[in-house]
Amino acid sequence: MSLLQRIFVLNVAVFVLAGLVLALTPATVSAEIARLEAVVLLAVLAAVSAVDFVLLRRALAPLRRLSGLMEEVEPLHPGRRLSTEESPAEIRGLTAAFNRMLARLEEERRSSVERSLTAQEAERLRVARELHDGIGQSLTALMLQIDRVAKDAPPPLRAELASAREATRALMGEVRDVAIRLRPEALDDLGLHDALAALCDRLGEQSGVAVGLTVAPGLPELSPQAELVIFRVAQEALTNTLRHAGAETVELTLALGDDDALTLLARDDGRGVGDSVPGAGIQGMHERALLLGGHCALSTPAAGGTEVRLTLPRAAVTAA
Ligand SMILES: Nc1ncnc2c1ncn2[C@@H]1O[C@H](COP(=O)(O)OP(=O)(O)O)[C@@H](O)[C@H]1O
Numbered sequence: 138m139s140l141l142q143r144i145f146v147l148n149v150a151v152f153v154l155a156g157l158v159l160a161l162t163p164a165t166v167s168a169e170i171a172r173l174e175a176v177v178l179l180a181v182l183a184a185v186s187a188v189d190f191v192l193l194r195r196a197l198a199p200l201r202r203l204s205g206l207m208e209e210v211e212p213l214h215p216g217r218r219l220s221t222e223e224s225p226a227e228i229r230g231l232t233a234a235f236n237r238m239l240a241r242l243e244e245e246r247r248s249s250v251e252r253s254l255t256a257q258e259a260e261r262l263r264v265a266r267e268l269h270d271g272i273g274q275s276l277t278a279l280m281l282q283i284d285r286v287a288k289d290a291p292p293p294l295r296a297e298l299a300s301a302r303e304a305t306r307a308l309m310g311e312v313r314d315v316a317i318r319l320r321p322e323a324l325d326d327l328g329l330h331d332a333l334a335a336l337c338d339r340l341g342e343q344s345g346v347a348v349g350l351t352v353a354p355g356l357p358e359l360s361p362q363a364e365l366v367i368f369r370v371a372q373e374a375l376t377n378t379l380r381h382a383g384a385e386t387v388e389l390t391l392a393l394g395d396d397d398a399l400t401l402l403a404r405d406d407g408r409g410v411g412d413s414v415p416g417a418g419i420q421g422m423h424e425r426a427l428l429l430g431g432h433c434a435l436s437t438p439a440a441g442g443t444e445v446r447l448t449l450p451r452a453a454v455t456a457a
């Protein structure tokens with residue numbers, strides 16, 4: 138029955154009830170209403186209104202259920218749809234429209250995340266190239282020039298030139314590090330496994346934290362986009378561990394999960410995320426996961442520390 142029909146039938150039933158009360162009981166209403174009659178009339182009206190209220194409340198219950206379900210929809214867990222069965226026609230229509238709106242919003246969100254991440258990666262690539270080809274080359278030229286000058290310089294100047302050369306070399310190293318952080322060359326040239334290994338080595342060396350890496354054998358060949366998502370999530374998770382966790386070890390694992398989903402785990406033995414507010418880094422991990430229809434979750438396992446779990450459906454990550 139539609140909501141309109143339900144409410145109409147309910148109201149008719151209540152009117153009939155009120156009519157029956159008037160017709161079948163000794164109650165009367167004189168042209169000039171008596172005090173007792175007025176009291177009886179008010180009592181009957183109050184009773185009828187109360188019955189009406191209770192019945193209407195029941196009839197409108199599906200609407201309340203629907204808004205409760207709408208509240209539960211989580212932007213970070215897309216794909217959830219409300220069920221439409223066993224509801225009046227209007228509610229089914231409303232639910233179906235809401236589901237279609239969810240689908241449109243999710244698609245729009247996915248594509249806008251994709252646009253912004255693609256733009257961000259392109260910009261990083263551009264800056265990394267500029268650092269490498271522009272500043273990097275200039276520093277190399279500067280070093281050669283210092284070498285040349287040092288050859289003919291009087292001995293007292295040589296020591297100073299040597300330290301200028303050393304400073305230039307250190308600067309080149311820093312520029313290279315920034316360029317690698319911006320865009321891991323290894324990812325383009327050597328693939329995900331080596332890029333992750335290089336990342337773990339570099340971060341381990343810099344921080345003194347033991348960074349372990351396990352990549353399960355026999356993983357499917359991944360698309361460049363999937364490799365980039367996994368690399369960036371690993372990079373953020375490890376950086377967070379080094380920055381916030383006060384951990385001694387962190388273990389990175391890439392493997393196929395039980396449900397054939399590709400799973401990246403980063404587990405540290407630090408202080409745990411607790412209820413700290415997610416910032417741009419954690420938000421970025423979620424968005425990159427959503428880009429491939431996957432999911433990223435941070436938790437504190439029973440043993441303590443922090444676990445970042447990235448799950449990507451296999452179909453979305455394999456190379457075409
Ligand atoms: N591995 C971790 N151990 C402890 N706390 C963490 C860890 N990862 C993240 N956090 C907490 O979550 C917060 C948000 O992280 P994030 O979104 O990456 O922002 P940011 O790193 O810029 O602070 C951090 O400030 C930190 O308090």
Ligand SMILES: [Mg+2]
Nearest residue numbers: 373377418419
């Ligand atoms: Mg961070």
